[in-house]
Amino acid sequence: MTKTTKELDRATFNRLCHLADTDPKAGVMYLTGHDFWDVKPKNFEDPWFKSLVKNYRYLSQAELPPGVEFGISYTTVSVHAPKYLAYLHEQILARGGTIDRTTVPSLKALAQIPHPDGRKPDIIINCSGLGSRNLSGVHDHQMFPTRGQIVIVKVPDEIWPKAKQFTMERYAEGGAMGTGTITYIIPRDNGEIVLGGTMQHWNYQEEASEETTKAIMSRILATKPDLFSRATILRSCVGLRPNRRGGVRVSAAVEQLDWNEGWDPKVVVVAHNYGHGAFGYQASVGCADKVVGEIEARLVDLEDVRSASRTMSKL
Numbered sequence: 001m002t003k004t005t006k007e008l009d010r011a012t013f014n015r016l017c018h019l020a021d022t023d024p025k026a027g028v029m030y031l032t033g034h035d036f037w038d039v040k041p042k043n044f045e046d047p048w049f050k051s052l053v054k055n056y057r058y059l060s061q062a063e064l065p066p067g068v069e070f071g072i073s074y075t076t077v078s079v080h081a082p083k084y085l086a087y088l089h090e091q092i093l094a095r096g097g098t099i100d101r102t103t104v105p106s107l108k109a110l111a112q113i114p115h116p117d118g119r120k121p122d123i124i125i126n127c128s129g130l131g132s133r134n135l136s137g138v139h140d141h142q143m144f145p146t147r148g149q150i151v152i153v154k155v156p157d158e159i160w161p162k163a164k165q166f167t168m169e170r171y172a173e174g175g176a177m178g179t180g181t182i183t184y185i186i187p188r189d190n191g192e193i194v195l196g197g198t199m200q201h202w203n204y205q206e207e208a209s210e211e212t213t214k215a216i217m218s219r220i221l222a223t224k225p226d227l228f229s230r231a232t233i234l235r236s237c238v239g240l241r242p243n244r245r246g247g248v249r250v251s252a253a254v255e256q257l258d259w260n261e262g263w264d265p266k267v268v269v270v271a272h273n274y275g276h277g278a279f280g281y282q283a284s285v286g287c288a289d290k291v292v293g294e295i296e297a298r299l300v301d302l303e304d305v306r307s308a309s310r311t312m313s314k315l
């Protein structure tokens, strides 16, 4: 059964809450989420996650920033991405995994790299994000970049206890897709605060623009002057979201990657988990669970396909 995005997000949220409860090393913390709409959506319906989060409520007029017509708040989590990735890295090593970093030109080349114990792989999982556009054996032309620029700031110590509790996303009329901008605040557990941002499709420019930094700061100051009027800018950064027309690809199949002599068997389970766009963290655990399920379902056929392939290669 194909899981919906909601199910992917739900599984991830539950796991992140568990980490916030149990493991400070993971870089996940609780805080209060705010969604602000400059113009109240017609026939507003509560979001699907109302049943998932705690403390969901509508904000009163007095709690809304100037220019905002409607807002909701709820308890959510933030992920300090670099710390969380380092934590996951450690988890892999602790379970006996090893990590090699190299650029691979094709799935075929990847399948030829032996394990440290000399065995050829049974499973390849392609998580190459935007790289899936050019990776031979994938060449997914539905992939495209959505550029995001953010500003990382610190606030004075006396403001931090309040600022670390506050995350928000503000929807202008027309939304991010219409304007190329998106206004959000995400505190991290190390005292830094991420301010966003942009949503620029097909833009590969990896240098931060000073003009964009100023525009982000001005939108944030207009929304939360009490928290950010004395903020210090630490740096501006750019990332390319690995977006995909048609949405994320999570799948697995038994594939014969080549007929080269001397490589037998050449049949492996090839799985894909890429194209998460702006939701790679939010959907990560759900996608990982789903790809494992897909792989397990295909592994059952692997030996049969391999022996059929050996027979074919002798004909």
Ligand SMILES: Cc1cc2nc3c(=O)[nH]c(=O)nc-3n(C[C@H](O)[C@H](O)[C@H](O)COP(=O)(O)OP(=O)(O)OC[C@H]3O[C@@H](n4cnc5c(N)ncnc54)[C@H](O)[C@@H]3O)c2cc1C
Pocket: 102, 103, 104, 105, 127, 128, 129, 130, 131, 132, 135, 147, 148, 149, 150, 197, 238, 239, 240, 241, 242, 273, 274, 275, 276, 277, 278, 279, 280, 281, 282, 283
């Ligand atoms: C500004 C910004 C803000 C964001 N905010 C959020 C947010 O609030 N919540 C959220 O959930 N997500 C957010 N995202 C999106 C999130 O960062 C992505 O969805 C996520 O990083 C995708 O992860 P990934 O591992 O699939 O792809 P990537 O992070 O792009 O990783 C792919 C990796 O594959 C490697 N690779 C590619 N090709 C090859 C090759 N041929 N050989 C070897 N390696 C290769 C790349 O070097 C890279 O390391 C944000 C992104 C940006 C830019």
